[in-house]
Amino acid sequence: MIHELTPRRMRPFAPVDCSALVPALIESEFFGYVRGAFTGAEHPRIGLLQAASGGTLFLDEIGELPLDCQAKWLQALQEREVPPVGATERIHIDVRVIAATNRDLESEVKAGRFRQELYFRLNVLQIKLPPLRDRQSDIPLLVNSFLAKYQDLQPSISTVSEEAMQRLMSYSWPGNVRALENAVEHALALGVGPTIEVGDLPSEIQLAPTGITSAENGTPLLEETQCRAIFRP
Numbered sequence: 001m002i003h004e005l006t007p008r009r010m011r012p013f014a015p016v017d018c019s020a021l022v023p024a025l026i027e028s029e030f031f032g033y034v035r036g037a038f039t040g041a042e043h044p045r046i047g048l049l050q051a052a053s054g055g056t057l058f059l060d061e062i063g064e065l066p067l068d069c070q071a072k073w074l075q076a077l078q079e080r081e082v083p084p085v086g087a088t089e090r091i092h093i094d095v096r097v098i099a100a101t102n103r104d105l106e107s108e109v110k111a112g113r114f115r116q117e118l119y120f121r122l123n124v125l126q127i128k129l130p131p132l133r134d135r136q137s138d139i140p141l142l143v144n145s146f147l148a149k150y151q152d153l154q155p156s157i158s159t160v161s162e163e164a165m166q167r168l169m170s171y172s173w174p175g176n177v178r179a180l181e182n183a184v185e186h187a188l189a190l191g192v193g194p195t196i197e198v199g200d201l202p203s204e205i206q207l208a209p210t211g212i213t214s215a216e217n218g219t220p221l222l223e224e225t226q227c228r229a230i231f232r233p
Contacts (some may be wrong), residue, residue, distance in 0.1 A: 003056040008096055011055030014048055019064040026069045028085045031076070037086025049082050049093050056096045062122070063103035063114060074118045097122070102176070132173040132180060139169050142177060146184040153185065156193030164198045170210045 003013045021029060028037070032047030048057060059065075065073065076082050077097065081090035099122050108114035132138070143160055151158075160168070164187075173179055187200040198206055 002098060003058075003096075006096075008055050012052045013056050013058065014052040015058040015060060016048060017060045019061040023066050023069075026066065027072060030069075030073070031082045031084050032091075033085035034087045037084075041086070044084075047082060047084065049076060049095055050091055052095045053093050054095070056098060059097065059099040061101055062099040063101040063105060063108055067113070067115065070115045070118045074115060074121055077118075077121050132176045133171075136169045139180065140165060142180055143168060143184055146181050147188075150185055150188050154188040154191060154193065157188055157191050157196060158194060160187075160196045161198070164196050164201060167198055167201060167205055167208070167210065171205050171208050 003009055016029075028045070028047070030047050030049055032045050032050055033041050035041060035044045072083075076093070079090075080094065081092055083090050105114055105119050105123075109116045109119050143165070147158065147160070168180070168183070175182070183202050183205060184196075186202050187196045191197070191200040
């Protein structure tokens, strides 16, 4: 949304999962390389920073970036130039960098696993997103979004039963949104339609405690607690 609501929306949006990058190839992936830079480099290749020039580069799981690569990243952000592997000249870049992580980077800095300078350079504007268990009202919206995303997987399924949705909303979601997406995809793979039922959900969700609602009237426990606090003598 940050990318789409700014003039950079007309330029590329490049998402990168830092945890999935091969350490030995990170530098060439980000900065590119010239012909002959290493064995097998028969043709030059531009890096992700140059490919996203004018647009936005989204670095997911930035906390997984190796320390040695962090130093090169800091230099690239500071100078707005990248050194392709094997090149003698630097290339100018103009890119917005958005980084995300599920780690506490301040703690990672103190432990020596993340460079303090890079943390300060990235932390110009910080947005802290609460874990999914603390924003249960988002779950139905996310579920409907994933149903639409994976509609081709099971076109006959378009909705989730009330009981199944209650199960999804009562689960603690240690894996946050990714785990919810996987659960929806799992249910679509097993379901026969037209509605996802409790039996279609992953076993850990089926067997999880369901203490979120009242057995009598389905009122969310949080609302019950708030009401009791308000009307307490």
